Amino acid sequence: MNLVRAATLMAVVAIFTTSPVAAKKSKKKKLVNFESDNVRCLVCQSVADEFLVAINRVDPKKKTETGTFRIDAKGNQKKNLVPYARSQEHLMDLTEKLCDAFEDYVQAKWKSSGEPTVIRLTTPEGNMNPRFTEVDIEPDEDLNTKLKFYCRSVVEDQEDHFMELLPNSENDSILREEICVNRSKLCKTVAKRDEL
Numbered sequence: 505m506n507l508v509r510a511a512t513l514m515a516v517v518a519i520f521t522t523s524p525v526a527a528k529k530s531k532k533k534k535l536v537n538f539e540s541d542n543v544r545c546l547v548c549q550s551v552a553d554e555f556l557v558a559i560n561r562v563d564p565k566k567k568t569e570t571g572t573f574r575i576d577a578k579g580n581q582k583k584n585l586v587p588y589a590r591s592q593e594h595l596m597d598l599t600e601k602l603c604d605a606f607e608d609y610v611q612a613k614w615k616s617s618g619e620p621t622v623i624r625l626t627t628p629e630g631n632m633n634p635r636f637t638e639v640d641i642e643p644d645e646d647l648n649t650k651l652k653f654y655c656r657s658v659v660e661d662q663e664d665h666f667m668e669l670l671p672n673s674e675n676d677s678i679l680r681e682e683i684c685v686n687r688s689k690l691c692k693t694v695a696k697r698d699e700l
Contacts, residue, residue: 540654542620543650544654544690546620547658548662548691549695551683552680554605555666559670562588563588568588568593568594591671592667595666603655606655608625609623610642611644612640612642613642615638658690661688665682669683
């Protein structure tokens with residue numbers, strides 16, 4: 505995490521944990537909706553979103569070589585140039601680095617409905633998330649390390665499914681439901697994807 509993001513995170517946490525309103529809220533009983541099964545479901549949905557955000561941020565002109573290392577009888581190797589986004593190489597890189605983004609996530613509940621969520625403090629570009637004012641942060645004694653842990657768990661357990669679905673952009677609209685409901689069974693239903 506770069507220094508600007510770290511400072512932003514610390515400032516936001518300090519504001520919400522030192523204010524009188526936060527002090528009153530922290531005395532309340534912890535929300536039942538933040539039990540591990542529900543948080544895993546929310547993280548699974550955010551993992552699917554993070555994959556799509558990362559894929560869409562790649563320059564469409566960027567290419568990578570694919571092919572075989574075998575040399576045919578004429579001494580030639582079969583190699584092709586393919587778009588880097590959604591390539592096997594790109595998806596493997598993403599599975600290794602994706603959960604670092606969860607350092608910028610917090611547990612919260614929507615002010616409008618009281619429903620739990622996990623939300624980015626900052627946008628992928630590094631700006632303050634404009635939807636942040638729509639939630640109340642739910643303090644986490646683990647300093648959100650469990651969100652990163654759950655992310656790693658989802659990515660590891662569902663890696664084959666992500667590798668199967670992500671190369672084809674037609675699966676983007678069903679990715680959350682297919683991974684989090686149908687394949688992993690972490691969720692019973694999924695929320696509509698917010699544009700990040």
